[in-house]
Amino acid sequence: MPVSLVTTLALMSLTTAQGDTSNTADALRIEIEAMRAAYDVSGLAVSIVDGDAVVLSEGFGAYDSGLVSERTQCGLFSATKALTAFTLADLAEDGAIDLDAPLGSVLPDSPEDWRDIPLWRLYNHTSGIAMIVNQEAFGAIAEDPEGDNAAIYEVVRTQPLDFEPGAHSRYQQSGYAIAEMIAEARLGQTWPALVAHHLTGPAGAADTVYGPLSDGSKTVPMIASAGGYLTTAADMAALFQALNAERIMDRTALTDRLSDPRYIQDGYGLGLIINEVNGEVTLGHRGGGARANLRYAPNSGVGVMACTDQVGNRELTIHVADMVMNALLTGEAPRPHIASLLYASDDATAGTLVRLFEAEWSDSDTRYGFGGAEAVINAMGYDRLADSPDEARMLFELNARTYPDSANVWDSLADAQLALGEDAAALESMRRALDLQPGNPYFQGRVAEHAPD
Structure with a gap:
């Protein structure tokens, strides 16, 4: 370095x-x-x-x-949801949106099993409303210049819930399309206009815009609250300053709203x-x-x-x-992340990467951070799995030593062991994964598939 x-x-x-x-x-x-x-x-x-x-x-x-x-300008993609959260907090503080309102009161023609779902569940992915973006119908809506959130609503309203509201948190975009449709109908403005009025306008962030509108590729905003915004480093600096100076809303109220434990499940809140x-x-x-x-x-x-x-x-x-x-x-x-040391190594063999990692892991004065290192090592292992399964195994074994309570690392190690013909060892790794997550149907299926008759 x-x-x-x-x-x-x-x-x-x-x-x-x-x-x-x-x-x-x-x-x-x-x-x-x-x-x-x-x-x-x-x-x-x-x-x-x-x-x-x-x-x-x-x-x-x-x-x-x-x-x-x-x-x-660069794309925010799903990081757009952070802009939505700040906008939503201000709308709720102003009384323009009631996050606790049941869908039956704000969407009168909603299906019966939706009617008691509070609006906030659409924003934290716990509503159970069916996923849309993986359906063939979504492609047709996305390609239609007039396709909008109402078209998405007409598709998902006929489908059963994926799960009981509040039972799970499953990342998806259908809820955002419906919540956006509700907000636009009640407030009489498009979602990008609401963001401009409540967030980017007060911040002076004029280059933070909904991308499809700025490049003319689509005339109707669709799920603009979930993705599609462009921004710049200068605009984001201005936005953070505006939040700090309370030009958006009172910062204590913002904090209380967005970190309210009622709205948080599995580490995910209101967007x-x-x-x-x-x-x-x-x-x-x-x-x-x-x-x-x-x-x-x-x-x-x-x-x-x-x-x-x-x-x-x-x-x-x-x-x-x-x-x-x-x-x-x-x-x-x-x-810097430990990945910096590993990616910068002139010798990218698994043995060298393992030694570099373990030397820093055991050093109390290490200059590196390790948050998310399990995923980095896992990715490095899979990069090598097809061509060098023995190298992949070394990296997966490192993960198993470092993060022995992670079911995923044992499952990955099993993949390398299978590739090397070590079927008995692979089955043992699969069983370790299942022991850590006994209710996981994927791990249950793997053990059943590879266990001897």
Whole structure:
């Protein structure tokens, strides 16, 4: 890596001593650029805000369209839901939307088994309403220039619930289409117009727009609350500042609304993934296969957004946002993800990667963060499974040693063992996975398939 831990710590200590965000920006900029190179991502835009100060708002490298600047637009994809959450909180605070209203009262022709579902369940994926985007009918609606949320509603209203409301949280978009249709009908404005009025307008974020409308590819907004927004690093910095300055709504009310445990199930709230960093709640969403990630800590006023146009980005935006949040909320030096060390290694053999990982894992003074490392190692293993199953097995075994309570790592190890003809060992790994998740039908099926008669 091009910067030492001593250098980084020095930069951070200067920040503490001088109260100057420029040193924090320097430390973060160095680490972000090093991570971008290690992850082999060509272009990245990042905005970071701490209170009323913009710590960093700039581009790194280039997209396919050219050099990235703080004014270069990038897609938010499903991270759009964070914009929806902020807008929704303000609408609810104004009394324009009643999140507790049952669907029967706001959608009079709704099916009988929908009528008692509160509106908020449409936003946290617990309504049980049937999935739409994996149905053939959705493709026809999406391609129709006049296709809209009402057309989606007409499809799903005839279908049974996928599950009892509140029994599960299953990520899907049907609820957003219906909630958006309800809001637009009751308030007399399109969802993009509501976002502009309640969020991006007060923030002065004029380049944050619903993409299909901006490029003319579709004249009717559809599920604009769930995805499709474009933004820039400069706009997101302005948005975080507006939230902190309470130009959107009272920040305590925003925090209370969006972190209300009534609305949270399986770590997901009103269009937001809820995490905790250093004892503080952080709100946000990712999207586009990790092409975008947005995180906001409302109590401290720390916000970060990272986006790229690169599909194969190895979750760089996730790891950058985690690094920034941890650094600013703990006051410690920025700690890049352990994946940075592994991806940057000149020797990419499994044995070398295992040794690098375990050396840092066992070092109490390691400069790396390990959040989500299980998924990184798992992905590295599957990258090698077809051509080098023995290498894949080494990486899956590392995961099993490091995360022995994860059913998924044992299931992955079984795949490598099967590829190597180690059927008995594979069955034992499958049984370990099933022991950890005894009710999982997938693991039950695998054990039944491979167990001897």
